[in-house]
Amino acid sequence: MQILAIETSCDETAIAVVECSGKPENPSFVVRAHVVATQIATHRPFGGVVPSLAKREHLKNLPLAYDEVIQKLNSPAGGEKYALKPDRIAVTVGPGLEPALWTGVNFANSLAEKLHVPLIGINHLEGHMFSSWLAGKTVAFPAIVLLVSGGHTALVRMDSMKSWEKLGETQDDAAGEAFDKVAKILGLPYPGGPEVEKEARAGNPDAIAFPRPMLHSGDFNFSFSGLKTAVLYHLRVNPLTPESSKPKADICASFQKAAIDVLVAKALRAADECGAQSLLVCGGVAGNAVLRAELARRAGEEGIAFHAPAMEYNTDNAVMIAVAAYLGTAHPADKALPNLNI
Ligand code: KG4
Numbered sequence: 402m403q404i405l406a407i408e409t410s411c412d413e414t415a416i417a418v419v420e421c422s423g424k425p426e427n428p429s430f431v432v433r434a435h436v437v438a439t440q441i442a443t444h445r446p447f448g449g450v451v452p453s454l455a456k457r458e459h460l461k462n463l464p465l466a467y468d469e470v471i472q473k474l475n476s477p478a479g480g481e482k483y484a485l486k487p488d489r490i491a492v493t494v495g496p497g498l499e500p501a502l503w504t505g506v507n508f509a510n511s512l513a514e515k516l517h518v519p520l521i522g523i524n525h526l527e528g529h530m531f532s533s534w535l536a537g538k539t540v541a542f543p544a545i546v547l548l549v550s551g552g553h554t555a556l557v558r559m560d561s562m563k564s565w566e567k568l569g570e571t572q573d574d575a576a577g578e579a580f581d582k583v584a585k586i587l588g589l590p591y592p593g594g595p596e597v598e599k600e601a602r603a604g605n606p607d608a609i610a611f612p613r614p615m616l617h618s619g620d621f622n623f624s625f626s627g628l629k630t631a632v633l634y635h636l637r638v639n640p641l642t643p644e645s646s647k648p649k650a651d652i653c654a655s656f657q658k659a660a661i662d663v664l665v666a667k668a669l670r671a672a673d674e675c676g677a678q679s680l681l682v683c684g685g686v687a688g689n690a691v692l693r694a695e696l697a698r699r700a701g702e703e704g705i706a707f708h709a710p711a712m713e714y715n716t717d718n719a720v721m722i723a724v725a726a727y728l729g730t731a732h733p734a735d736k737a738l739p740n741l742n743i
């Protein structure tokens with residue numbers, strides 16, 4: 402089955418064509434074309450995503466990304482020309498920034514009409530959750546998914562591909578948002594996650610005792626805004642000077658450790674309580690090597706299989722939306738509309 406997928410829930414305009422085959426227990430995916438037009442440069446001066454600018458950029462980028470996909474299908478690197486004949490079109494309908502979602506949904510609606518193809522709506526979180534299936538390994542259930550991105554932070558229990566339940570989520574900032582805000586405070590560019598991780602490599606993670614918010618809350622919720630404020634207060638008392646490069650690295654390393662300690666502890670506790678066979682991580686923050694290594698180590702100690710997507714599929718992309726359309730609980734959407742509460 403050929404699926405054409407479109408993703409515009411935040412600041413990446415993404416379109417992919419994926420050939421999906423096999424039974425759900427043993428699926429196989431061939432990515433025929435995969436384009437991500439990033440808006441990072443547009444949002445960088447603001448230190449975060451500006452919804453109205455995201456909408457404007459999606460409107461500009463969607464036709465260009467589509468043309469690029471067609472070009473890739475017509476002249477694949479080293480392969481044969483591949484005809485665009487989708488069996489269905491999948492589009493992200495939520496959660497996300499409403500003005501941004503609308504651009505993708507409208508584009509998908511008109512494409513579905515033009516190509517006479519059924520349209521289905523996909524939950525963006527499900528897209529991230531299914532990104533690990535692209536690696537071609539079998540995921541045993543029940544599975545716990547730690548979903549950590551710029552817009553979302555949640556722990557999800559998956560009992561099967563069609564049945565999942567959110568166990569907890571952030572009460573304020575998402576994990577990626579906290580990395581972005583701390584980076585902004587420290588004068589590092591957006592997106593802050595990779596920058597903080599890079600700085601942290603030269604720092605001491607035990608230099609500053611930042612709080613571990615909600616570590617012992619007894620539930621599976623998170624809170625990162627207090628941690629960001631703790632960094633702000635620390636800097637007020639210990640301002641950085643032009644010569645003080647080590648303190649910046651120490652702040653990054655200590656902040657990163659505090660955030661990761663909470664994420665890992667709660668993910669492992671959820672896995673333990675649910676008798677999970679697998680632990681998955683996904684979303685932009687899953688690109689963090691320290692988080693991945695720590696999750697892999699702790700899962701290994703508990704005898705739980707650990708799965709993470711290939712690096713290019715951590716951040717928003719349309720390939721994961723196609724995979725979710727093939728395996729997950731797609732929403733029938735003859736008239737796809739943004740659905741912000743799914
Ligand atoms: O999944 P994503 O592309 O967007 C949302 O759906 O929200 O994630 C982007 C987020 C940004 O906040 C970015 O700073 C964060 O992921 N991120 C990281 C790393 N790479 C990206 N955070 C921590 N460490 C990283 N290496």
Ligand code: ZN
Nearest residue numbers: 529550716717
């Ligand atoms: Zn995302």
